[in-house]
Amino acid sequence: MTEATTLPLEHALILSGILFALGLLGILARRNVLFVLMSIEIMMNAAALAFVAAGSRWHAADGQILFILILTLAASEASVGLALVLQIYRRFGTLDTDAAGELKG
Amino acid sequence: MEFAFDLSAAVAVIATLLAISSLDPVHALLYLIVSLLAVAMVFFAIGAPFAGILEVIVYAGAIMVLFVFVVMMLNLGRAAVEQERRWLTPRVWAGPAVLALVLLAELLHVLGRMPAAAGIGEGTIGARAVGAALFGPYLLAVELGSMLLLAALVAAFHLGRNE
Numbered sequence: 001m002t003e004a005t006t007l008p009l010e011h012a013l014i015l016s017g018i019l020f021a022l023g024l025l026g027i028l029a030r031r032n033v034l035f036v037l038m039s040i041e042i043m044m045n046a047a048a049l050a051f052v053a054a055g056s057r058w059h060a061a062d063g064q065i066l067f068i069l070i071l072t073l074a075a076s077e078a079s080v081g082l083a084l085v086l087q088i089y090r091r092f093g094t095l096d097t098d099a100a101g102e103l104k105g
Numbered sequence: 106m107e108f109a110f111d112l113s114a115a116v117a118v119i120a121t122l123l124a125i126s127s128l129d130p131v132h133a134l135l136y137l138i139v140s141l142l143a144v145a146m147v148f149f150a151i152g153a154p155f156a157g158i159l160e161v162i163v164y165a166g167a168i169m170v171l172f173v174f175v176v177m178m179l180n181l182g183r184a185a186v187e188q189e190r191r192w193l194t195p196r197v198w199a200g201p202a203v204l205a206l207v208l209l210a211e212l213l214h215v216l217g218r219m220p221a222a223a224g225i226g227e228g229t230i231g232a233r234a235v236g237a238a239l240f241g242p243y244l245l246a247v248e249l250g251s252m253l254l255l256a257a258l259v260a261a262f263h264l265g266r267n268e
Contacts, residue, residue: 006224007107010216012151015114017216019121019144021209026125028201031192032185034130038137038172042121045164048156049144056151056225061238064156064230065246068239071163072250076257078168082175083264089179 012053019046033088033095037081044074110150110226117143128189130176134169141165151225155232 019042026039048070055063085095092099120140127133141164148157239247 006227007110007151008221009223009225010219011110011114012147012225013216014213015117015147017209017212018118019140021205021212022118022121022125024208025198025201025205028205029193029198030125032130032189034172034176035125035133038133039125041164041168042125042137042140045141045144049147052148052153052156053151053225056153056230057223059228059230061230061234064153064235065238065243067153067156068159068235069246069250071159072253075163075168076253078171079257079261080264082171083261085175086178087264095179095181095185 009053009057012056013050016046016050016053019043019049031097033085033097033100036097037078037085040081041074041078044070044077110147113143113146113150116140117147126193128186128193130181130185131173134172134176137172138165138169141169152227152229154229155235158232 023039023042023046026042027036030036030039048067051063051066051070053063055061055066088100089095117140120136120143124133124136124140127136141160145157145160145165148154148160
């Protein structure tokens with residue numbers, strides 16, 4: 001491999017940080033449950049990117065293993081979260097997070 | 106590979122920004138799919154093809170399709186877009202944007218002070234190495250992941266029932 005094919009680890013970590021900050025902004029600024037779930041997906045994807053980049057830095061497969069585990073977590077979280085979204089919409093008729101603020105069932 | 110990395114990183118950031126600022130949930134989901142495909146391209150560029158393939162198949166292909174199906178079932182329409190427009194005023198997103206930017210600036214500052222690390226993307230870690238590690242030292246984590254998926258399946262089935 002020649003020197004031209006590599007790129008610094010910092011670039012991948014900076015991209016991961018930017019994506020994570022965008023996901024955090026989405027969670028803080030949006031009131032729609034659907035957008036909050038999407039922002040959580042963005043943040044988990046950013047964390048997975050950092051893992052894969054670090055694994056590539058040390059030529060180890062462990063980064064991609066952790067990516068697969070994060071993928072499992074994201075799939076479980078999305079299925080449960082979307083079922084909750086359906087229930088919230090069925091009960092309150094809206095996707096506003098404030099509608100489900102009373103926890104009375 | 107630096108060219109492919111920079112280009113797809115720019116696409117990922119722009120698509121994510123559009124996804125979290127879009128008013129229509131369907132548009133936001135499609136932008137998010139573009140962002141995930143761009144991150145998959147980043148994985149290919151830094152020599153992790155198996156992660157890139159999984160990102161396309163599982164993230165963009167399965168999880169996002171789940172989101173699209175739920176949006177289709179909710180059938181939100183124009184009223185939801187109007188409501189989003191009323192909610193998403195500059196007064197609402199300015200504060201969180203400043204806070205997130207401060208945290209991001211701190212992170213970039215710390216990264217900038219890091220000693221120059223070796224490059225990434227030289228050589229490829231293929232599916233064979235990942236599979237050998239997954240069913241070798243990480244076997245317990247795979248079993249725990251399968252239990253997590255089973256629990257999520259039961260919970261989604263229970264919560265999604267139609268009373």
